[in-house]
Amino acid sequence: MTATFPEDFLFGTATASYQIEGAVNEDGRCPSIWDTFSHTGHTLNGDTGDVACDFYHRWESDLDLLADLGVDAYRFSVAMPRIMSVEGGEPNPAGLDFYERIVDGLLARGIKPIVTLYHWDLPQYLGDKGGWLNRDTAYRVAEYTAVVARRLGDRVHTYTTLNEPWCSSYLSFGGTEQAPGLGEGPLSFPAVHHLNLAHGLMCQAVRAEVGEGPELSVTLNLQFARGDADAVHRTDLIANRAFLDPMLRGYYPDELFAATRDLCDWSFVKDGDLEQIHQPIDVLGLNYYSTSLVTMSERPQFPQPVCATTFPGCGDIDWLPTEGPHTEMGWNIDPDGLHDLLVRVWDEYRVPLVVTENGMACKDELVVEPDGTKAVHDADRIDYLRRHFEAAARAMDEGVPLRGYFVWSLMDNFEWAFGYSKRFGITYVDYETQERTPKDSFNWYHDVIRSRSVA
Numbered sequence: 230m231t232a233t234f235p236e237d238f239l240f241g242t243a244t245a246s247y248q249i250e251g252a253v254n255e256d257g258r259c260p261s262i263w264d265t266f267s268h269t270g271h272t273l274n275g276d277t278g279d280v281a282c283d284f285y286h287r288w289e290s291d292l293d294l295l296a297d298l299g300v301d302a303y304r305f306s307v308a309m310p311r312i313m314s315v316e317g318g319e320p321n322p323a324g325l326d327f328y329e330r331i332v333d334g335l336l337a338r339g340i341k342p343i344v345t346l347y348h349w350d351l352p353q354y355l356g357d358k359g360g361w362l363n364r365d366t367a368y369r370v371a372e373y374t375a376v377v378a379r380r381l382g383d384r385v386h387t388y389t390t391l392n393e394p395w396c397s398s399y400l401s402f403g404g405t406e407q408a409p410g411l412g413e414g415p416l417s418f419p420a421v422h423h424l425n426l427a428h429g430l431m432c433q434a435v436r437a438e439v440g441e442g443p444e445l446s447v448t449l450n451l452q453f454a455r456g457d458a459d460a461v462h463r464t465d466l467i468a469n470r471a472f473l474d475p476m477l478r479g480y481y482p483d484e485l486f487a488a489t490r491d492l493c494d495w496s497f498v499k500d501g502d503l504e505q506i507h508q509p510i511d512v513l514g515l516n517y518y519s520t521s522l523v524t525m526s527e528r529p530q531f532p533q534p535v536c537a538t539t540f541p542g543c544g545d546i547d548w549l550p551t552e553g554p555h556t557e558m559g560w561n562i563d564p565d566g567l568h569d570l571l572v573r574v575w576d577e578y579r580v581p582l583v584v585t586e587n588g589m590a591c592k593d594e595l596v597v598e599p600d601g602t603k604a605v606h607d608a609d610r611i612d613y614l615r616r617h618f619e620a621a622a623r624a625m626d627e628g629v630p631l632r633g634y635f636v637w638s639l640m641d642n643f644e645w646a647f648g649y650s651k652r653f654g655i656t657y658v659d660y661e662t663q664e665r666t667p668k669d670s671f672n673w674y675h676d677v678i679r680s681r682s683v684a
């Protein structure tokens with residue numbers, strides 16, 4: 230079977246600032262919560278983003294790599310610490326210049342820039358004031374958004390407000406795996422709300438600066454759970470509808486308040502907030518990797534530990550081991566989950582969709598071929614991508630307006646708490662020399678884009 234994609238479908242790859250840029254002390258950039266987190270023993274092997282892929286210096290040849298790949302679009306993030314580098318001060322011209330060069334460099338190569346405004350690298354000075362627990366953070370991030378949009382304007386194809394607010398709230402305040410790693414379950418909820426508020430304010434800031442031209446979006450990593458109906462319903466409520474409903478429908482479900490009654494009173498939701506949050510967007514970005522398997526258990530609510538992550542409001546749910554095969558992250562491979570998720574979100578929310586991330590961490594091995602060239606034969610990654618592209622195409626055949634697909638990631642990079650141990654790239658990065666080697670999956674993807682089909 231061959232799955233085909235329309236001419237105007239956006240094939241791309243995705244990255245994020247802290248994961249690739251390095252140059253953390255250059256041109257006025259201030260520290261972010263991820264610099265602090267990675268420098269204080271929260272990552273595997275003590276890895277940090279200090280150098281990462283050195284994209285800050287190698288951006289031109291990396292954009293050439295994108296051009297070789299033939300992508301229609303490139304999704305990258307702007308680092309707020311490069312722009313609002315001094316608390317309360319003027320925007321940093323060097324930071325704005327850098328991202329303007331990226332945008333112009335992409336356009337010169339015929340590639341549409343998709344800008345994520347917040348991919349987790351909050352300035353540490355805002356982290357010091359509570360980060361996403363502090364309502365003021367939403368306003369500071371919206372101000373920064375206006376500065377970026379004013380400068381980059383309508384050269385940007387799509388402005389994405391937040392990447393995965395589920396991670397910036399639950400994993401960061403409820404759990405300990407992401408910065409600042411507080412591990413205080415119920416504190417997830419004010420973070421959820423302030424991120425939602427930031428999204429709404431950021432949407433308004435972009436529109437005020439650039440008008441109707443560029444598209445507006447947000448990227449969510451919805452949790453697609455299978456298992457018994459009650460547990461699936463609750464997981465969906467806490468993980469997904471806590472973002473989808475305020476952003477796309479203008480309310481928090483009453484059920485959410487009921488399910489979390491013993492954990493927080495939601496008094497941080499102020500009059501008028503939901504009107505601010507509920508802004509029209511053009512496309513909804515979904516990051517999809519795997520599914521989970523859940524069941525109700527007899528255990529009491531939080532603070533009982535739940536699976537690997539603290540997940541308040543789901544204290545009576547058990548996460549069961551999923552059926553294999555699993556990727557190097559330990560995530561199960563479930564392409565049908567992508568199909569089902571796309572169909573479900575379209576059915577319920579009626580907003581055009583983009584897969585803003587999908588990809589696989591593999592045990593990649595760099596080999597030297599008889600002719601001396603280097604290669605990575607990542608057949609398992611190609612198989613993973615092929616099956617997920619097919620699942621997406623099936624959803625499109627059933628009427629889901631899917632506008633694009635971004636492979637995570639253009640190149641191996643700093644995988645947050647896992648440091649450099651997990652390779653998601655379709656380009657291999659030798660971190661000693663910074664040499665880039667396109668993997669077999671790169672060449673495979675090149676052919677997919679050129680033929681606009683997956684065989």
Ligand code: GCO
Pocket residue numbers: 245248392393396450516586637644645653
């Ligand atoms: C996320 C982020 C990416 C990750 C990728 C692989 O989903 O955590 O958006 O930055 O690197 O998803 O885990």
